[in-house]
Amino acid sequence: MSLELSLGFLEKDSLFLNNKYSIFPFVLTALILGGLSSSDTANDLWYLELNKSNLNPPGYIFGIVWPILYILMSISAFRTFTETRNLFLIQLFFNAIWSWLFFAFHMPLIALLNIWILIALNVKLMIDMIKLDRISGILFIPYVIWLLFASYLNLFIVINN
Numbered sequence: 555m556s557l558e559l560s561l562g563f564l565e566k567d568s569l570f571l572n573n574k575y576s577i578f579p580f581v582l583t584a585l586i587l588g589g590l591s592s593s594d595t596a597n598d599l600w601y602l603e604l605n606k607s608n609l610n611p612p613g614y615i616f617g618i619v620w621p622i623l624y625i626l627m628s629i630s631a632f633r634t635f636t637e638t639r640n641l642f643l644i645q646l647f648f649n650a651i652w653s654w655l656f657f658a659f660h661m662p663l664i665a666l667l668n669i670w671i672l673i674a675l676n677v678k679l680m681i682d683m684i685k686l687d688r689i690s691g692i693l694f695i696p697y698v699i700w701l702l703f704a705s706y707l708n709l710f711i712v713i714n715n
Contacts (some may be wrong), residue, residue: 577631577639581624581646600660605714610707623697630690635685641682645675656708662715665710673701 631642648671657663676698684691 570712576641577635578628581628581631585649598622598657600658604711607707607710608694609703610702610710626693627697630683630694633688633690637680637681637686641675641679645672645679648675650673662708662711666705668714669701669705669708673698 627642633640648668649688652665652668652672655661655668680691680694680698683694
């Protein structure tokens with residue numbers, strides 16, 4: 555199979571990408587990819603030895619919060635799919651690579667820059683969603699708040715390590 559054929563689903567006029575149900579496999583993929591890089595923090599000596607904020611929650615909290623946020627993100631993206639698809643997929647990419655930058659590659663400063671880009675993208679996305687569909691925008695707010703909190707935790711690690 556040629557590269558052109560295998561990447562055909564990403565083309566703008568692709569039936570897959572234009573189907574609003576396609577948002578769910580993208581979100582699920584991002585959840586899995588992000589989870590793979592951070593699934594073993596309890597045994598990761600690099601992470602365990604970092605100076606972390608007193609507000610840093612126990613690891614299991616992330617395993618509870620992120621799936622909930624991904625569900626809310628999916629609903630929001632589904633409801634506003636036609637208008638927000640491109641920006642949503644771009645932010646999803648930055649979301650997925652943050653965990654790899656931070657946990658797998660031990661690059662907290664680059665991860666911090668990544669999360670700041672992610673916050674900017676998602677504030678824009680949230681505002682767009684609120685204008686398009688109030689419920690979608692409201693469902694997206696917890697994700698933006700969590701990103702702000704994660705940014706604080708990341709910044710604390712950059713400054714104190």
